Amino acid sequence: MSDFFSMGGYGLYVWGSYLVAIVCIAGEVILVFNRRRTLMKHLSLIHQSNKQEKINETAS
Amino acid sequence: MAINWFKYSSPASFYFLAGKMIPLFSIAAIILGAAGLYIGFFVAPTDFQQGEAYRIIFIHVPAAWLSMFLYVIMAIWSGIGLAFNTRLSSMVATAIAPTGAMFTFLALWTGALWGKPMWGTWWVWDARLTSELILLFLYIGFMSLQAAIDDPRRADKAGAMIALVGVVNIPIIYFSVKWWNTLHQGATVSLTQSPKMATTMLTGMLIMSLACWMYAIAVILIRTRAIILERERHTAWVGELQLQGATR
Numbered sequence: 001m002s003d004f005f006s007m008g009g010y011g012l013y014v015w016g017s018y019l020v021a022i023v024c025i026a027g028e029v030i031l032v033f034n035r036r037r038t039l040m041k042h043l044s045l046i047h048q049s050n051k052q053e054k055i056n057e058t059a060s
Numbered sequence: 061m062a063i064n065w066f067k068y069s070s071p072a073s074f075y076f077l078a079g080k081m082i083p084l085f086s087i088a089a090i091i092l093g094a095a096g097l098y099i100g101f102f103v104a105p106t107d108f109q110q111g112e113a114y115r116i117i118f119i120h121v122p123a124a125w126l127s128m129f130l131y132v133i134m135a136i137w138s139g140i141g142l143a144f145n146t147r148l149s150s151m152v153a154t155a156i157a158p159t160g161a162m163f164t165f166l167a168l169w170t171g172a173l174w175g176k177p178m179w180g181t182w183w184v185w186d187a188r189l190t191s192e193l194i195l196l197f198l199y200i201g202f203m204s205l206q207a208a209i210d211d212p213r214r215a216d217k218a219g220a221m222i223a224l225v226g227v228v229n230i231p232i233i234y235f236s237v238k239w240w241n242t243l244h245q246g247a248t249v250s251l252t253q254s255p256k257m258a259t260t261m262l263t264g265m266l267i268m269s270l271a272c273w274m275y276a277i278a279v280i281l282i283r284t285r286a287i288i289l290e291r292e293r294h295t296a297w298v299g300e301l302q303l304q305g306a307t308r
Contacts, residue, residue, distance in 0.1 A: 008106070010113035013177050017116045017170040021123070024162050025275065032279055036286045043293060047302040 071148050071288045072297045078281040085278035092271035099264035107261075116174040117261070121248070122269040124167035126276055127195060128230050130160035134202075135227045138220035150216035151291065153223065154206060155283040159276050161199035168192060179243055187236035188244035191229055198226040212291055 007014040068074045100118035107114040134156040141150030171189065172182040183189065202222045209215035232239075237246045248257055249265075292298050 004101075007115065008112035010111060010177055013113055013173040014115050017119055017173045020169050021119050021166050024166055028159065028162055028279060032282050032286070036282065039286055039289055043289065043298070043302055046293070047299075 069146055069148055071151065071292055072295075074148055075285055075288050078285050082278055082281050082285075085274045085281065089271050089274035089278055092267055092274060096264055096268035096271050099260060099267060104260045104264050105258060110178060113174065113177050114261075116170050117248075118264050118268045120167060120170040120174060121265055122272040123163045123170060124192070125269055126272050127160060127164035127167050127192070128233060130156050130163060130276060131195060131198070131223075132227065132230055134160060135223040138216070138223040141216055142220040142224075147213075147216075147291070148288075150213075150220070151287045152280070152284050154216070154219065155280050155287055157199055157203050157206075157219075158283070159280055161196060161203065163272070163276070164192065164196040164199060168196065175243075184243050186242040186244060187240040188233065188242045191233040191236050194229055195226075195233060198222065198229060202226075 005011055005015070068077055096118060100115060104115070104118075106112055134153045137149045137153040137156070140146060141153060168189070171192075175184075176182050202219050205222060206215040206219045209218055236242060237244055249262065289298060
């Protein structure tokens with residue numbers, strides 16, 4: 001097992017590559033989902049305020 | 061039966077089509093990624109020259125390929141958007157840039173970590189490395205320029221100019237190892253010669269490339285959907301979506 005992690009003495013380079021790759025990919029996935037979530041929140045806020053406006057219009 | 065080829069060039073129908081395709085590409089990316097890493101780390105033999113350090117190849121080469129392919133695809137969609145004034149093509153181009161930049165960075169990073177033990181240096185200003193660094197700057201330039209322009213349609217056009225002019229860099233990257241004396245080795249896989257590596261190594265590399273492709277398509281589709289909603293938020297069909305509660 002420790003043989004596997006040492007990668008014949010090149011562990012730092014091999015795992016340094018794969019670790020950063022995983023961090024980059026995970027980071028991109030998190031960012032893109034955050035973007036969607038913020039957008040959805042924003043859209044539903046607009047929707048709510050539109051609905052409220054219509055109710056106010058009919059009331060007045 | 062007549063096929064309406066332009067059906068999916070409308071952002072609204074593309075939005076729903078992409079929504080159905082994202083899970084497929086995501087699952088394919090996970091399965092292929094797991095298979096590729098398994099082959100790369102447990103099946104492929106130790107290299108007789110480079111020992112275990114060569115295993116960086118299974119992420120380095122796919123990242124480098126993707127960085128170039130994605131740029132070409134981004135430029136093609138930008139060009140189509142510029143020529144035919146199709147909104148969706150420009151949105152796809154905008155969605156490709158961050159993923160392309162990410163893969164370019166990974167190609168440079170893994171290359172540095174591979175260069176250190178093999179060449180004794182993290183970085184040299186040789187043609188392959190320098191042109192790949194320029195590719196990263198092109199992606200960053202494309203994104204910053206688009207971010208700096210408020211009107212999305214004008215941002216699309218300005219971005220398209222950078223994307224199209226920058227395409228000249230792609231053959232330079234690809235042929236740099238032939239045209240100049242570089243520290244970087246020549247192509248391991250080419251269309252005209254049989255590959256210069258063990259079959260299991262090649263299989264692992266190709267499967268990892270496919271996994272990266274599937275990942276890139278999935279994440280680009282998710283980003284395209286977000287861009288579509290951002291830009292079309294005042295339209296009737298997005299209003300419909302909100303009524304159905306589908307935007308939560």
